Amino acid sequence: MIISILLYSISSNKAYTTEKIKIFEKTLIFSKNDTLKSNIKRNSKIITFAINPPVIKAQGNQLFCPQNSINIVTGITITHDITEPGTTAVYIQISSGYSHGFDKLELSNPTLHPSIVTSWDITAGKLKLSSPTGVDVSYSDFEYAIKDVIFLNSSTTASGTKTFSITIGQANFLPSTGHFYQFVPNIGITWTQARVAAENSTYYGLKGYLATILSADEAKLSGEQASGAGWIGGSDTETENVWKWVTGPEGLENNGSGTIFWNGLSNGTTPNFAFWNNNEPNQTGDEDYAHITAPGVGIPGSWNDLSNTGSSSGDYQPKGYIVEYGGMPGESPIEIAASTQITIPEAIITSQNPICDLGTVTLTATSNSGTITWYDAAVGGTLLGTGNTYTTPMISTTTTYYADAGCEINRKTVVATVNKTPEAPIVLSSVSRCGTGTVTLQATSNIGIINWFTTPTGGTSVYTGNRFTTPNVSANTTYYAEASNNGCDSNRTPANIIFYTPPVVSDEEVVLCENQAVILDAKISGMTYRWSTGETTQSISVSNSGNYSVDVTSQNPENCTSTKNITVLKYEKPIIKNIDVNNRSITIHLTNAKNYFEYSIDGLNYQTSNAFYDVAGGLQSAYVRAKDNVCNINEVTQSFIVLIFPPFFTPNNDTFNDSWEVTGMENYPEAQVTIFDRYGKLLIQLNASKMSWDGTFNAIPLPASDYWYAMKIDDTKPMLRGHFSLKR
Known part of the structure; x- marks a missing residue:
């Protein structure tokens, strides 16, 4: 910025001297209300100059059709202080909606603007209009040039709204916030150094701070469209993984503790806007400070977390910082920027x-x-x-x-x-079903898909497709086929299921008697038959045991088949091997024991067990036959003798147990029983002629005591020994 000061001699009213005094923005900052007082004492007089920042007003909210060009403004004025008629550069940026590689700004008719050259920054989407010599260009020439700046887009699919910011300073202006953003390169600067440097920066009277990014527009302009990547004002130093904006207006909130914008630790959510890169923030080491990620790493313009110093080289070495101007308490907005927009x-x-x-x-x-x-x-x-x-x-x-x-x-x-509405479906004939089970129905249509219903109208489809396998049916049933073509439905065609009850048969077991034949019968007439033997009559004769079956089929139109299974069991004649007699318990043993035999010892009462207990003494008979006397098998019998040795007797002439006698001994004519006292003295010998003992020896009654016996039946059987008591 150049201020020309002309000093006059008060006394002579002639020009005293003229000199150019260059005052740079880095040393003197202006705003609308700022007054630069330059006190020059000459003849005790003070001359005062006041310089105000320029004010830009632009018009141009327009419609734009892709693959064309359009002027970015329909009108523009730059109001300036009389002492500052020009500047060296004006910047025009696509500040929102920028499409890298497709959008472009350029100066049309450049020959009409010889005092201005242009430079297009494709990364930032920014066009610079500047003096080719470094000498100020008048604001009126810039107005004239800005009116000739056009926007172009080469995409046939461009859409949305694009905003253009026009500003005198180099900082990027975002109309949606009214703030300015500037990347300051400084390789290796720490976050704390960057924070101090940003807060010591001013821009046309606005106080700077590390940028706080609250929206996607801000993120794109200060990140993806910035000329470099650097520190921003986010930190989680207070509480790990609770990220806050700790700079600028947001840093002053909550009593100066800052504003939370991401709280991944406690609830895994992003309470406010955040634009972290993939897998960030990763909290590696002491990475407590937010940094815009280097170009080419992950999502363009996104953020990562770094330590205060970052890396010493490479993609994670700090390259500078982003300063934001505007919004601090007590500041009035400046109007060195204006914006227009186009809508596609x-x-x-x-x-x-x-x-x-x-x-x-x-x-x-x-x-x-x-x-x-x-x-x-x-x-x-x-x-x-x-x-x-x-x-x-x-x-x-x-x-x-x-x-x-x-x-x-x-x-x-x-x-x-x-x-097109489909024609009514063609159902592929009615289907019959023998017995409970599923049925497969088929239908075709000229177009569309087939839906199946249980009612002729309304209801909900139970299946979609040309082949429908029904649930189990147990009676005559009708389903309905409807063709549907994207909401156009045909009339419904019934598909009838005729239910037939199959012949009722039951499996059975048949007994085949030894050396005989047996008749097998399907036991249902008026059908067709096919036996497992190949025969086709209702009944057949077989002479071998085994498993037989017959398919019983009802007549047309039913043709339902049921299968009857017959098990033929062959019954043999029983053969008694021996009979074990143990006192009053006996067991009948067979040489061909079968589970279909039954046993008896009186010829009247039969049981399936071959063991009997409490059998009466004497000559008995064992009987064995097939159960229920099937096959009319004659009973097989065998006699056996049960000998009962009384355990005591009481010879007191009361007619009860007055003598000791072996029951059943009479069935062994040659049997002899010898009785001894406890000392082995022979007392008496019983045989077929004398069957009992009255308890005397030589007609003298013997005392109550235990006595022993030995019974010899014959020379083929073992001696039977034991003892009994005489009680008086």
């Missing part, structure tokens, strides 16, 4: 409901910029209507229309869909 008209299409066969369709679209016009072609074509809705004429085929929000190149396709 875009139609927003509302989903259209299709129609069936023939009718009209009401199409709906809205615009971000004004009124929708409707056409029948993507380019050119006939204007059909104006407004957010358009009702087509009667149509019978799908027809495409186009919604134009203001740019022909941006017309959106809107399809009025006409779907």
Whole structure:
């Protein structure tokens, strides 16, 4: 900034001297209310000069169609102090909505502006208009040039709104906040040093601070569109993983403790805006300070956490810091920047409901910029209507229309869909079912998909597809097939399931008697039969045991088959091997024991067990036969003798147990029983002629005591010994 001061001699009224006094912004800062007092004493007189910052006003909220160019302003004025008619540079930046590689600003008709050269910064999206010689260019020339600055976009799919900021200083201006942002390069500077340096910076009277980034627009302008990456004002030094803005206006909140913007430790959420890089903040070491990530590392313009010093080299070495100006308490906004914007008209299409066969369709679209016009072609074509809705004429085929929000190149396709109603499905014949179970139904349609229902109208589809396997059916049942083509539904076709009850058969067991044949019978008449033997009659004769089956099939149209299984059990004639007699317990042993034999010792009462207890003494008979006397097998019998040796006797002539006698001995004519006293003295010998003992010896009654016996039946059987008591 150059101030020319002309000093006059008061006494002579002639020019005393003229000199250029250069005052740089780094030493003198101006605002609207600042007054630079330059006191020059000459003849005891004081001359005072007042210099105010320029004020920029711009107009130009316009619509823009992609692949065209447009002037960024429709009008601009720069009001300046009379002592400062010009400056060396003006900056114009796409401050929001910038599309790197597609958007561009340039000066049209550069030959009309010989005092100005341009420089385009593709990273920042910023165009610099400046003096080629370093000599100030008048504000009027800058006004004239700014009016010739145009915006261009090479993308056919460009959309949204783009904001242009026009400022005299180098700092980036963001209209949405009214703040200025500037990257200050300083390799290796620490966060604490950067904080002090930022707070010692001023910009046209605005106090600087490490940037606090509260929105996506701020993040993009101060990160992705900045000329470098550096420190910002976030820290979690107070509480680990609770990140706060500790600089600027946000740093003054909550009694100076700062404003939380990310609290990943306690709740895993981001309470306010944050733009961390992938897997950040990672809290490695003492990484307590926020830094905009180096270009090429992860998400452009995003943040990572570093220690106060960062790395000594590489991507994580601090390269500088981002200073933000504006918003501090007591500051008035300055007007060294202005903004305009363009909006790319875009139609927003509302989903259209299709129609069936023939009718009209009401199409709906809205615009971000004004009124929708409707056409029948993507380019050119006939204007059909104006407004957010358009009702087509009667149509019978799908027809495409186009919604134009203001740019022909941006017309959106809107399809009025006409779907054909399918013909009623063809069901592939009725299906019968023998017995409870599932059935597979099939149907076809000329278009669309098949839905199956349990009712002729209404209800909910139970299956979708041409082949439907039903749940179990146990009675005549009808399902209904409906063809659906994107909401256009046919009439329903019934699919009948005829339920038949199969022949009722039951499995059985049949006894085949030894050396005989047995008749097997399906036991249901009027059917067709197929035996496992190959025979086809209702009954067959077999002479071998085993498993047999017969398929019993009902007559047409049912043709239901049930299978009867018959087990043929062969019964043999029992053969007694021996009979074990143990006192009054006996066991009948067979040489061919089977589970179908039953046993008896009286010929009347039979049991499945071959063991008997408390059998009466004397000659007995054992009986063995097939259960229930099946096969009319004659009972097999065998006699046996049960000998009972009384354990005591009482010879007192009361008629009860007056003598000792071996029951059953009579069945052994040769048997002899010898009785001894306890000393082995022979007292008496019993045989077929004398069967009992009265307790005397030589007619003299013997005393009560225990006596011993030895019984010899014959020479083929073992001697039987024991003892008994005589009681008086």
